[in-house]
Amino acid sequence: MTDMKTRPGEPRSTGSDQLSIGALVDRLLKGGMPLRFTAYDGSSAGPEDSPVGLHLANERGLRYLLTAPGDLGLARAYVAGDLQISGTHPGNPYPAISALKEHTHFEMPPPAELLRMLRHVGLSNLVPPPPPPQEMMPRWRRLMEGVRHSMTRDAEAIHHHYDVSNRFYELVLGPSMTYTCACFPSETATLEEAQFFKYDLVARKLGLQAGQRLLDVGCGWGGMVRHAAKEYGVKAIGVTLSEQQAEWGQARIRSEGLEDLAEIRFMDYRDVPEGEFDAISSIGLTEHIGIKNYPAYFTALRDKLKDHGRLLNHCITRADNRSDGGAGAFIDRYVFPDGELTGSGRIISTMQDLGLEVRHEENLREHYAMTLAGWCRNLEDNWDECVAEVGEGTARVWGLYMAGSQVGFEINEIQLHQVLAVKPDASGRADFPLRPTWLS
Template sequence: MSRTYTIGAAIESLMRDGMPLRFTAYDGSSAGPEDAEFGIELLNERGLSYIMSAPGDLGLARAYVAGDLDLHGVHPGDPYAAFSLLMNHTKFRTPSPVEALNIVRSLGFSHLKPPPVPPQETLPRWRRLVEGLRHSEGRDADSIHHHYDVSNEFYEYVLGPSMTYTCALFPTEDATLEEAQEAKYDLVARKLGLEPGQRLLDLGCGWGGMVRHAAKHYGVHAIGVTLSREQASWAQRRIKEEGLDHLAEVRFMDYRHVEESGFDAISSIGLTEHIGVKNYPSYFTWIRDHLKPEGRLLNHCITRNDNRPRNTGAFIDRYVFPDGELIGSGTIVTAVEDTGLEVQHHENIRVHYAKTLAGWCKNLQDNWDACVAEVGEGTARVWGLYMAGSRLAFERNEIQLHHVLATKTTSQGESGYPLRHDFGA
């Protein structure tokens, strides 16, 4: 005997671990605890089609980004509190064939046809082959454009005055986000042993924060490179405004086309995530070949909590970091060492990234109307969802943030490194 399902009953029956929030739907049905602090509301048939045609986090994200699914009790700029309850409940269990048929018949076979995806979504990985092989120069440029060329004004609202889109380092629990970003740059500079007159290359330099810090506080001649035209333009303007153009420069270019060599130090802050694990050998070989003997590398990178390869989730790959890849820090250390560089220090600062993301979410919430006016509500929703989810992943030790410090040690064993680490606290 067939069973007829409402939307609420169908959703509740498919949740493997139960519905932690109050769910309501446009057909008047509901599920989950009535006294729940947070709620989810499915507003229309298009949202149902998103969920049915892509069960799991991708369908839910499509409906939410399109405005067909709403969260109640939290601000869309910082849905952390609700998302912390929902995070482990986005995978549906597999129903029996009879149960699945009854659900689809009840909700309508027409909802299995996917609606056009929100404009914020990029092509699936296999269809991006039209842009070139994964991590080819052209495809890398397209991926960086998708994420980083949203709007400089939007990033100013979210990131704050530092315009730094990498993990900060909080010297104290109550340090501000700006203080923590300054502390991060200074730690990198000290780890690299920067001194006046030296030459620094910053790969994937973003809006030039490390380049400007090194030039201003250490008297270093610094070059930054980025594949984002918007970042390069903003950074060059800021460098000139701060009177640093005699020491600092940011170029819109692929790092593989940097012609200079013999750098005293190379920093890679948040770029390794974009180059692909298979490309680690060529990447670190390139860095080795562009360092002078006894020069230093500091690699700052999001990592997994293990070294087992796996694909990035569909939401992150389609909406946030197309072609992004993460792996454990052990794989990075191995790749660095296999190129002949000597690893001197290895540090995990993942808890600092959770605090960084909390700060960015607060900025997005505080500047929500301006952000929506700048990039549209759909894109702003993507960012709130992505940053809150990432904060949880760092808090739960699902992903980490590692510094790997290495030297180009000579064949005679000269590394230029002191007897003990001297970058201090």
């Protein structure tokens, strides 16, 4: 069989009976290979002067690429160690992802050409290998395990993502143990300063005062709960579906002598018995709720507020309101199972339809890109200890996910919105200041 025709600049086959892997990948990848690519058969593709390179180390990696074309196959090969990156650290693959961001989809050639290509590399490479152990089952199979966003399934999804290792999170997130977007008061602020500023911004938007009661849903390791208690004298309850988070957070509360004001519970927000809160914060939870559940979610929070109480919702959003919400295959199977995103307009309209009065919203998109860059640096700086704690495959998942998310925020594929609402009383009075007090 003769070699296939190549595009201008495309690597040619290594022989008349076999198409090189470099030529195959370059042909299939949308727009061609933007990095220097080498493969175990000795072939290559992409610019020779690229500062960042990819190396496909073995046949299993090729099978991953061919049986799950696109970001999932690339992720599987990378997590398994079959696709290796040079010129950047595995804890911070941002340079490679930034270069690949427009090239992760496969462009399938006409069927006859595709069949010839596959025969060249061997039809046996169309047998998918078992995925890396970090991968969850696909969404369609999870549907057989329970109703999506039921309490049981939500708990399993949270466990998959957050119960990795508290020590691992300490190394990646830093002393604040805050796994949500920071807010940088200046470009020179440190990550810790930006996380403190974020919590204080939320507190000021909520108008927290000593003696008030705060409910923080999806509280993580309790950063907002402790900040409200320590800095504002607020009696704060936090709830999380991660038992490891609750244990860590409650221990930190005891060590800081905040037991009289702060409490973290291993509990679903739907099971909180108390009501009549002065304020509710939801920082990074809405992504796990499911779009169709927004009305029930915001109704539950509204009903736990007293009249004139304020709600601050802080979550990742899409740049438009047209998406069906589903995440890509890599994010869904490795990072946020069942996670869904939509635009801020969908969130605001749902809140308004339920009688919550939206008073302010802002987009912190650039701040999340800066936050993720900080986390990637932490993972890189603490790589050996992180690998010892969770294994190299899991550490690679986190590097890939965080660097990829950083790119997503930079190119306005995803955003981060804070939406502030108040619960008016029966007469429509909101007891809200004429001008925002948190901007001074």
